[in-house]
Amino acid sequence: MSGKDxxxxxxxxxxxxxxxxxxxxxxxxxxxxxxLSQKNRPKAMEYFDFVISExxxxxxxxxxxxxxxxxxxxxxxxxxVPEEIVLAADGVCIGLCAGAEVGSxxxxxxxxxxxxxLIKAFMxxxxxxxxxxxxxxxxxxxxxxxxxxxxxxxxxxxxTGKVYVMEVPHMKTTEDRKLWxxxxxxxxxxxxxxxxxxxxxxxxxxxxxKVNAKRKAxxxxxxxxxxxxxxxxxLDALLVNQVSFYDDPVRFTEMTNxxxxxLDQRVSNGTGAAAKGAPRIxxxxxxxxxxxxxxxxxxxxxxxxxxxxxSCIGERNHRDLLDENFSTVDEAMEKLASRYLGIDCAxxxxxxxxxxxxxxxxxxxxxxxxxxxxxxxxxxxxxEAYKAERAVTGVPFMRIExxxxxxxxxQLKTRIEAFIEILR
Amino acid sequence: MRAMGIDIGSRFxxxxxxxxxxxxxxxxxxTSFDPLERCKGLLEEVAADKVVATGYGRHLLEIHTSIQxxxxxxxxxxxxxxxxxxxxxxxDIGGQDTKVISxxxxxxxxxFEMNDRCAAGTGKFLEIMARAxxxxxxxxxxxxxxxxxxxxxxxxxxxxxxxEVISLITKGAKRExxxxxxxxSVANRVISMARRxxxxxxxxxxxxxxxxxxxxxxxxxxxxxxxxVAEKPEIAGALGAALYAQEG
Ligand code: SF4
Ligand code: SF4
Numbered sequence: 185m186s187g188k189d190x191x192x193x194x195x196x197x198x199x200x201x202x203x204x205x206x207x208x209x210x211x212x213x214x215x216x217x218x219x220l221s222q223k224n225r226p227k228a229m230e231y232f233d234f235v236i237s238e239x240x241x242x243x244x245x246x247x248x249x250x251x252x253x254x255x256x257x258x259x260x261x262x263x264x265v266p267e268e269i270v271l272a273a274d275g276v277c278i279g280l281c282a283g284a285e286v287g288s289x290x291x292x293x294x295x296x297x298x299x300x301x302l303i304k305a306f307m308x309x310x311x312x313x314x315x316x317x318x319x320x321x322x323x324x325x326x327x328x329x330x331x332x333x334x335x336x337x338x339x340x341x342x343x344t345g346k347v348y349v350m351e352v353p354h355m356k357t358t359e360d361r362k363l364w365x366x367x368x369x370x371x372x373x374x375x376x377x378x379x380x381x382x383x384x385x386x387x388x389x390x391x392x393x394k395v396n397a398k399r400k401a402x403x404x405x406x407x408x409x410x411x412x413x414x415x416x417x418x419l420d421a422l423l424v425n426q427v428s429f430y431d432d433p434v435r436f437t438e439m440t441n442x443x444x445x446x447l448d449q450r451v452s453n454g455t456g457a458a459a460k461g462a463p464r465i466x467x468x469x470x471x472x473x474x475x476x477x478x479x480x481x482x483x484x485x486x487x488x489x490x491x492x493x494x495s496c497i498g499e500r501n502h503r504d505l506l507d508e509n510f511s512t513v514d515e516a517m518e519k520l521a522s523r524y525l526g527i528d529c530a531x532x533x534x535x536x537x538x539x540x541x542x543x544x545x546x547x548x549x550x551x552x553x554x555x556x557x558x559x560x561x562x563x564x565x566x567x568e569a570y571k572a573e574r575a576v577t578g579v580p581f582m583r584i585e586x587x588x589x590x591x592x593x594x595q596l597k598t599r600i601e602a603f604i605e606i607l608r
Numbered sequence: 609m610r611a612m613g614i615d616i617g618s619r620f621x622x623x624x625x626x627x628x629x630x631x632x633x634x635x636x637x638x639t640s641f642d643p644l645e646r647c648k649g650l651l652e653e654v655a656a657d658k659v660v661a662t663g664y665g666r667h668l669l670e671i672h673t674s675i676q677x678x679x680x681x682x683x684x685x686x687x688x689x690x691x692x693x694x695x696x697x698x699x700d701i702g703g704q705d706t707k708v709i710s711x712x713x714x715x716x717x718x719x720f721e722m723n724d725r726c727a728a729g730t731g732k733f734l735e736i737m738a739r740a741x742x743x744x745x746x747x748x749x750x751x752x753x754x755x756x757x758x759x760x761x762x763x764x765x766x767x768x769x770x771x772e773v774i775s776l777i778t779k780g781a782k783r784e785x786x787x788x789x790x791x792x793s794v795a796n797r798v799i800s801m802a803r804r805x806x807x808x809x810x811x812x813x814x815x816x817x818x819x820x821x822x823x824x825x826x827x828x829x830x831x832x833x834x835x836x837v838a839e840k841p842e843i844a845g846a847l848g849a850a851l852y853a854q855e856g
Contacts (some may be wrong), residue, residue, distance in 0.1 A: 234665035593663060595705060599722060606717050 190241045193248065194387055194422065197320065200313030201207075207314050208240065211475055224457045226450065228443035229420050235365040237425050244316045244432065250276050251320065256379045259321035261306065262329055263496045263527060264352050266520055267362035267367065268506060271391035271433070272383045273375035278317050279429025280306065280324070281477030284315055285588040287312035293338045301335045301587040307460065310343060317430065323378055325371070329531040330564055348374060354532055356525055365521040371518065371558060373483045388516050392506050393552045396491045398433045399447050400504035401440040406446045409491045412551050413456020414464070418490020419480045420457070425497050426474040458489035463607040466579075468494035468542050469569065470559040475586060479557055479596075486601045492549045494542050495557075505543075532566035538568065539575045546579050554602070554605045560587045580606060612656035613666060615683065616643055616665030619731065620816065623650050624687075624846035626854050630850075634843050642826025644668050660853040662845050664704065665780070675756035677854055680693035680845050681720050682708055687848030688814045690716040691838035696808035698799055699827070703731045703818035710806030723804045727766045729797030731817050736766055737790040741783055742771050749820030751787050759789040767794065788822065802831065811835045814844035 194204060215236055215237055218415040235243070243605045247257055256275040260267075261282075270277040285301065287308025294307055318324065326337035326349040341347035349366050350477040353360035376383055403404075405424060408415055424443065450456070465488050467479060472495060480490050493499060503517055506523045510516040526539035556572055582603045584590055610632075615622040616810070621643060623635040637646050643665050651659065651673075659668040660676050662683035669675045670821060680700075688698045689711065698709040706729050707722040727733050738748040763769040769790075776786050802811075809835055813824055816843030828835050838844070 536818040595722065597667075598664070598679050598681070598705075602720060603715070605679060605682045 196315050196492040203312050226446050228370045228446045231439045240316050247320050250430050256322045257320050262327045263501045268391045268395050268551040269372050269375050272388045281473040282306035283473035289421050298561045299332050300562045303332045304421045353431050364525050368521045392508050394433050396505045398437045399502040401437045404444045411451040413460040414458050414489045415450040417457040422480050462490040463604050464491045464552045466492045466546050466554045469557035470565045471496040471561050482597050483601050486604050488604045493544050556583045558585045560585050610656040611854035612659045612851050613846040614661045615845035616663040616802050617703050617789050618664050622648050622846040623855050624843050624850045625654050626850045629757045658853040660849040662849040684849050685717045685846040687844035692812045694810045695812040697811040699719035699813050700815035704813045708802045708805040710728045719805050721801050728764045733745050733766050743770050749822050751784050753788050757785045757786040757836050759785045761793040799830045813837045816842045831838045
């Protein structure tokens, strides 16, 4: 995909070169078809195009250089894993993606068929030797969110030997808060032990301000999408959110703010990525890891525009900042624990905040319709979809269950187009 | 003004031509392995001023020509309403998908549901079962349920249902009984879909399978409501598209 030859680096990481070349081919073709064919893209998206073209190249080289310099690389699968702690211990934090149907046959040796596509993909990527991030990681942090992940991490650890699991409670009572705080502390100790570096108040403040700045940039992007015409396509905004999980946080923040500056201009000039008055869709539900662009591609290919993602690759990741007012590490950990326990993942019960957030977001983004997206076999989100559908009144709502394959593309397209016809 | 609607389904391509607002001609052709050529043939033959395409294959035309498209949901809503102005619920069992569409008083789509990705409860399902039972598709829907046993097909999945049918045959069950059971299983799926969407009357049955009288009577019996079938139910989608074409 990129100019430079990284074959040696990939080989040293132990990737399966043949499979890997195939993957990059498919990815670059999909990117061309879905992304580069869009009209009226903001100029500042060039940076993100570049990042994608170097997703397994330059970024990996950077990470390996950081490792060389004595920094530890930590891979995560869930927005409950506190990035601040990794950064405070001078680590590099990477949100591992698993958004493509890869290595399903291999994954099938460890997982039943009715496992969600995301879990199948992270196993598949590893088993077919395709993910340089997993290979570069010193530690992979799992969490006890849904049952599928919980059990899959056991196998993932058998294969990689690098998995550490945080216990995420499933309710938010006082006892749960205590448990979660102790889990956060345990993770901090783990990071200190792994990196051999102390976590100080000063170091922690720096980490928090980096992560908060990233969140603020993403929030800004989110708010700009409320304009009509939408200044940026849902596909592009989704991409920025996806990239936020593995790019260098400081550079990412700078480039996202630059993008937002341009979008500010666009909004005041009335320039849109979509036509003014195009039906506006809020997407809500399971996370869409890179390169899962299926739903957005269908929505925007049907003349509507996706204006928000009520999802972990989206709002759930950046909605809340971490309070920077603390003077001891312990105090910081308490604030951090409570910030993270505020996340409204469907793995919790009850989880009424999420319903409120969907409603509020639909309003602030002026959505004409909501499409609830669940990965097939993702019980928490599939179940909550019904609840959300009943609770949301006044905005048309459609539930979709799908996976990464293209076999239901035609039917999905018909359903989504018909839904959009109703909104017009 | 000659306005044409073309409905590219998985089994058949249907076309309707409106001349100055009146239905002037209808056509039907096998979708075949080269639907684009078939469509081009129809387009040439009819030579309309304005064309709107719908159906599963609609994008084929959108990509290769500049023809505008609408979904079959919208097309069926419009077409069924033209055929039966009082209808509020449309049941459409097509070749590869089954839909129930609910309309408001003025005929706009209120809600709809369609089966996703699997053939259960579709025309395809019936076709496969007809083959397993040695019926021609044309005769399959005209068996009477009168006096037939209450045999059940339990599996929703086409593949499993087919083995169920075969095992019933080998157990000596009557062919007609099995045929009725197959229809009942489709009817039950459609009814449960309708329960989620709408059973507001009048209810109309459109699309190719609407001519299947056994299916119609089983759905009516299960719902406890009457279903109206227009004269050319298979043309509803094409007619709806033609009506949109006419409006420009
Ligand atoms: S959906 Fe829940 S489990 Fe999955 S990444 Fe988000 S917070 Fe974590
Ligand atoms: S998408 Fe759902 S089932 Fe899959 S890992 Fe996330 S929470 Fe679990």
